[in-house]
Amino acid sequence: MFRAVFCTILLTFSVLSLSASEYQLKSPDGKVVVAISVGEQLGYTVAYNNNEVLDFSTIAFEFVEAAPIGKEFTVLDSKQSTVDETWKPVLKRYDEIRNNYNSLVLYTQESRFPKRLVNVEFRAYNDGVAYRVEFPEQFAGRENTMTDELSVFNFADDFTCWSADYKNYVSSQETEFWKKKISDITDKMVTGLPMTIEVADNCYAALTEADLTDYAGMFVKPYSKAGKFALRSDLAPLPGQPKNGNKVVFKFPHFTPWRVLMLGETPGDLVESEIVQNLNDPCEIEDPSWIKPGISAWDHWWSGEVKMEQDVILQYIDLASEMGWDYMLIDWQWYGMYNQPKADITTPAEQLDMPAIFKYAKSKNVKCWLWMYWTDVDRSVFDAACALYHKWGAAGIKIDFMDRSDQKMVNWYHRIVTTAAKHQLMVDFHGAYKPTGWRRTYPNLMTREGVMGNEYNKWSLCMTPEHLCTLPFTRMLAGPMDYTPGGFLNRMPDKFRNGTPANVMGSRANTLAQFVIYDSPYQVACDHPDNYRGQTGVEFLKKVKTVWDDTHVLNGKIGEYITMARRSESDWFIGAMTNSEDRKLEVALDFLSEGEYKMTIYSDTDETPVHGEAVAEIEKVVKKGDVIEIEMVAGGGYAAVLESVQ
Template sequence: MNRIIRGAARYKKSSFFVFLLFALPGLAQQYNITSPCKNITVQVSNDAGISYSIVYNDKTVILPSPLGFELENEPAMKGGFKVLSQEETTFNETWEPVIKIKHAAVVNHYNELNLLLAEKDSLMRHLRLCFRVYDDGVAFRYTLYRSGKPGNRQITGELTGFRFAGDQKAWVAEYKSGYASSQEAEFAAKALTDMHISTKAGLPLLTKVNENAWAAITEAEIDNYPGFYLGASRQADSSITLFTKLAPLPHEPEDGVKARFDDSLPTPWRVIMLAATPGKLIESEIVQNLNKPCAIADPSWIKPGMSAWDHWWSGEVKMDMPTIKTYIDYASREGWPYMLIDWQWYGPFNQPVADITKPAPQLNMPEILQYAAAKKVRCWLWLYSADVNRNNNFEKAFALYESWGIAGIKIDFMDRDDQEMVNWYHQIIKAAAAHHLLVDFHGAYKPDGITRTYPNMITREGVMGEEYYKFSNRVTPEHNTTLPFTRMLAGPMDYTPGGFLNVTQKQFKQQSPTLVSNTRCAELAKFVVYESPFMVNCEHPGNVYGQPGENFLQQVPTTWDDTQVLDGYPGEFVAIARRSGNSWFIGALNNSKGRTLKVPTGFLSAGNYQLQIWTDAKDADVDPKKVQQSTITLKAGTPLTIRMSNAGGYVAIIKPFTINSDHAK
């Protein structure tokens, strides 16, 4: 279970941080709540309609924005409420996650306002609003209740809005094909005014509110409820309201039913992450904090780590015994704990005859598993989602995999986040946990922090990752340097880095084996910059053995005790320092314009350090595979110079080093 390493406290607060302004007739009731360090204030207004607004560092970032619901065969719930009760509490704990994605110890400190509302008219429907205000953001959720006689109530729309003043810059992933999506798209930089009523923008959505305020909208703890998207509308005062669009249930039209419920229904948390710089958003733990503690009684079997992957990405699948053993050997040589056996291991998939309990005839599964065990490697298995769900046989299959000693399952091609699919995810995650299986969802919706509650849900895709080099020209250095500030804010992403056939952007072409249009050092940096406790290496071992950078892949971990963003801007560059034990790892990624950074080293404790460095060679612009390796010493606090080529990168491993201080550089 998540170990509490500093005591949790929840208690009622006095009115110094939450206060009610009793209104004159015709004026609204207003409830104000501040963050623990008072840098954020939320105001909830109960008038003809109910709304909220947010002030960050004394400047309004969210103007008064609507709240409420539309329901099938019922009037909309959006105003005319009286407050039946209010409760103000504070909560403060430090907990230790099973899977250390960013930090070994996570602070969960917020002030909370709970309002129970009832309509004043004859319907008297109830609605609960809960706001949590952290020092790095705001989250709120609703709870709906059964109304009248038992039976399904049906949500057709959520009226939650996010109203911004002016025309801020935003980074938006737009899903033009609709809600049935693998959520693999670029986060394009555009003005909020470029969004429209018809836009279906995925989350997280990043926006630069002003020079000292950045906001990212996402959601947490999605359960028994559809995922949400954003459209936009311009208001009479030229402000822009981003409004909620929910994924409809299967076979429902876009304006049809989104969720059904009988008794109480808590929605996911609507999250507004806030920071003075975009890099600080990456450090935030708010999404995990909004999920419940670990529900697995003994999670000691859950182990993160790197994985080899049997050549689907860097060449065509060859599903036979020699190929699988080649990749087991690869994992063993590099010291990685896992090898992923991808599609076709059980023969034809997504067909009525597909059977996820029977290996293809050319494979000897006992021999594979015995060979892997001898090499101290454990295997994962790929599964097509429809095959998992066919005849509801996944419980039988998961029990079988557990008896085989399989470490985890990669399930693919769900491509939905409606209420039914969300519930299916939860069913699969819990069943997998019962059989000691890790889970990696591909063709998946964005993470929501469930890894805190079910740490066997170790990573997922929902990202336009490395495989797109195989069949498109869409993966650019600008895309790669945008992802840490956008998609990664939601949680771990299985980008599958590691391509060693590096070429310039002019040399790039679609072929097999797959080329990668950034430098070797940029490829190494992805293993530090991108977060995924189950990190899947995409490359064929023949392209890695003996090549520059292989020695880095043998050392880089996949979980972290601390994370500090040194500098960065979406679409331009990012530099992150992450600590594992006593060692720090620096990873920096660059866009298509060469640059030199001078980054602080204040994250280091006092003393001298040795740096093992992999940096772009001077002629990496011509031959991106070239790497310059060096070892230097550095005194803590001395700025570090990072030079990166066009589409380049940089990695370093920093370890304490005892030397004469006169020789520290």
Template structure:
């Protein structure tokens, strides 16, 4: 034992010396309730507390380049702390018109031409790695870990492959039950044992792969990234296969800011609905002229298989049917129609199929004040994008629906931005389908008005899993990242027992008012009316009601909500307020305080579940009356909903 004592003393002295070189840096949110601490020792790690309680345990940060690792044995050169407090206006305000960026920021710069920027907000925390190399860099991997406290649960959108349409259901499970071979796309929602909700996403992504998170068998998640494809085999016009991949995840400019790794905190579920961090953190608009960008509602023929009725022409993919949809859109004040899959050759995108006179359809749309958006696959567009878009511009196409993108590697992320820039050059909107979640590019290129990346209404054509439970889960999960093209508005509404899968005549689960509420609850600057124009015309009062709900919002106020159970939200556009409420299969009554609308006399126009909506879900009541007081009771049937418009009378 006497011989081992000098070695023990030496190791003890070494640990003490190493600890003397370790440094801790701490910033707080402006309200002081969230504290972010960075530890610099043999590696860089960060942790977060809320109200003095640990939320995120020490979690490492590193970037593995081809010839060095940024973050291992770091040598700090400089640290700087500052308060950020600025307000700008959103070009396309899908949550708030005024974008308030108020936080405290810590910037750490290290030897080796890199830094890490941390931010503490009142409702979240984030960091990003910033590289300042002169030459091109190859990124082999990035270490982003989230080590949470014990006993967490998670809503986990599990993926089976990096090749995905990102239309996932959310599995509710203990975080420690997620094994190392399981991984998910983003956003994910973690709940601590204390009930704090932690939304995880990324934003400010450009020329860099999307991040996925894998389990660890513990209360932790670790990042994984798709590698750069070296060889891709095209299988059909809409499917492909990566047959060779590089041993790295990105090859990019040496001067590079990586995406923000973003945590969104809420003490109550409903607070997540007002959290705007992914939009706040990302790069601001780069387009000089945005006056032509026009969000709006869309009449959509695909969901009902172009199956209009009560007409004297053969319905289908033809000029007459598209004109019918234009007439419908014009009658109800909808800004656009979409010509979805089938209008053109699947590969030669400038060749319409027989029976479709695209120039006449667009001319007729302009005459009626209705823009035309055209569908294509990303693979076919990539064959000759500049030429196709020039032809579309000459025709007068208003926007693109680009589908079956199905990857999130660096090349695909770059392609999104190329499409957005090329479309903006020709003053066209873009709606991405078969696509990953919003990644911040919707602020940089505000013509990028929508993303799918959600298990939405189109799945009713093939699945019975688009339930009211799912519908009141996604506002607290998928919608954290930004707008989602769920495509609401089903007119055939059913109970679980009555629902059946029908490709040509689809239906939804839950009540009609459940669908109506989605037009307020779901953020979507390009919002579909998904169902058959003939069905909408049969119920003009209801259709006028949903058609007048805006798609952009000056303010958002979360009234009530809990993931998987219910939601109630109020949104303001101009001088009017709009309210949407949705419940799962449990009937419920929610009383909300409307004092935020201000003084004066108000009129309320509402659509509510009728008394028998639990048995006949399409049953509803439309009424207009004077608002009696600022305590509003929202009653909803099982699978039900509520929608209302409040207009000031004086």
């Protein structure tokens, strides 16, 4: 799982001490420059590709029991190092991930009483900057209640950004990422992360967090005290607390999450980045071989309402078997009414014979996942429930409607995932907060929602082509998203209507492309078996993967279009989507290996603007260096599989 190449070596070239309290840290390629100052305040600036990204941005904390931390620091010691290593992810977009950064740790102490110790580590990667604060062991046994973290992000100008307003700290984090100026963000908003920023033509950034452990999830809000275009951290309050109430309760020692500024020359560079995972600890599951990515059939709550009956479940198991998919997801009401005091997640509804269902699934080479409401899980003896699911032969669990990211809920997520891992169960969180890379440490955490996904086609008009082309550059930067693609009742935007069974906005080729573009090692296909059988594009869904050996963003513009290429062993898959404009793109197949490939293409046709399900299936032979033309209608897409014929 892990191979170290070169790590922890004293730097004399990447960290320059300018004075007793000023330091400069550069990325290995020299494009990222962080200037750090420790004295009256603890702060830093960031530049990338000769562009000023952050002006002086400070770090501070406020507590119930003691004076704020944030002023008059003395540096007691410092540690400079570099790390260059590779590791093999279980849930992969690349066969190997390189973790290469230069680090500076500053050991500081307040200059005045109570002279608390505060350590801060900065890391400069080629694809971003991150820092976290450590409150080391001191004042033994004392409990600390943090009311505010003042991590400031003082942007150098009124840059264009894409951000989500969740309206409330208690939410499923499902909404659009709107294009705006930083100055358009108001104190009334609950602005979630990631937030993507266009700094210059050759500089894009995204603000997020990594390794969220025993801490509150972070939002951002304006902070005029630091500058006209400054934002600051805004932590989710503990349950029952007002927004300015208690946020984090801890004892020393304790770490904050990493505050992350992803950086790249193009929007696609942000999509390709693995900085969020790199900032998490290595895998703690000794043998993760039981963790199996794959596609799942899903009973038809989405396309025709729940019918929690034995024959319906078997129907979807049959679909998974026919398609060669690994899984079938048994959704809500399998244990009867949910979110009730007497709800029991170990007792199936009376109309279901659960042992028979799992026996049938096994005979079809399919494994089942089980849905449950989080409050029912919380009331259960969860360890015993997991043991029962493992005995049944369940592959994983989908837990829903948490709708919080406060410290208590963050710790609850961790308890659920680690307990599930003991019983070899994978996990999918819905009604969830954004990922923070913890799937590196516990890769049985396959995916999560926290995204305005396909189900919104059922009751809203929000699933626009623009939204679909924005998600890869915003929400997906944090990690996998259970968007639940695969709706085959395709309607173009001008003909789309809400209803049951649910239509999806966009062309059939657009739907196929989502399986390539949207990251989710556990990919849940949303439609009814009858809507797949005999349809063009089904063969693509039998071949497409959910994890990859290589990933390339070939082109893209936030909210407008994207083309991605993914490799699985020797075969490649291409997916492209466009917004509400017709689009032609040329793509060079420079990423291929030598030799010929049979390319099967699924593309929009002249009929697609009228009939969204119209899709052409074309075969051709291509080789490395060829240039292909991708044509998409408004709201359309393009998908292809390239199979080596060597």
